[in-house]
Amino acid sequence: MKPSASILLALALATLSAGSAFADGPKDNIITNVRPIPPVGVEVPQADREAIEKGLQELKAAIEDAKKAQAKNPQLADLLPDVEVFHKAVDWALRYQLFSKPPEIKLAFEQLTEGKSRAEALKKGDAPWTVKRGSWFEPIAPGSMALCSPTAWSFQTATTPAVEPRCASTSGSTAAARRSASSASWTNA
Incomplete structure (x- = not known):
């Protein structure tokens, strides 16, 4: 049995109207008016911002040193993303204002510290995070x-x-x- 054209038309209209029900309307298409997702976080105090930026520069330098030291060792060079992720996480959180609460700013410093320790270990040819078991x-x-x-x-x-x-x-x-x-x-x- 073939569905009639009127049933198909009704389904198409229902689908189109349901899609527009979830949008905010024409204002969603104006670039200056689009809601940021995720929402903008808290403002980072200037002193903390400067300290985080300095830590990011130090971590980037440590990553570059580790990259140079392990250029000829493909097994350890493959672990470089395990270090770079800390830089990227803190950098993007600061750049895109993703800290949702003030205590999360302290977590950025912890992430920088962990990233630096991993970069130093990788520079020495070690990767303790790959063998340490959680308990x-x-x-x-x-x-x-x-x-x-x-x-x-x-x-x-x-x-x-x-x-x-x-x-x-x-x-x-x-x-x-x-x-x-x-x-x-x-x-x-």
Whole structure:
């Protein structure tokens, strides 16, 4: 059975009218009147702006040094984006006024510090962020700690949401927990 021309016309009109219902109208087409998305963030104080710009210049110089040092080492040169992302994130946040709250300005300084440390490590031929595993110590009983891996936690909660991962527990200090980290075993029992 073929749809009639009137039904097709009605569907086409409904589609066109629905699309225009979500727009702001003709003012959306005026360049000086378009809403910024995401919305413009807070103004960065001049002192912080200057400090961030100085940090960006230092990070850019460190990235260039790392790039030169690892030009002949393709494996480490491939990790350069892991450093450049910190420069780009802070640069764009400052340039496009993307700090939504004043405390986020402090995060820019932390990102610059991390980027500089990665650039220095890469310059020396090291990339510790590629081998360091994320972990945290979760108290499970007084005087006892459990070494839990975020990766294992998210895997287990995604596959078996009703079962909590049981981490190898250690008694005593955090140092003792770290020593036994390599022998930690995972069970769901």
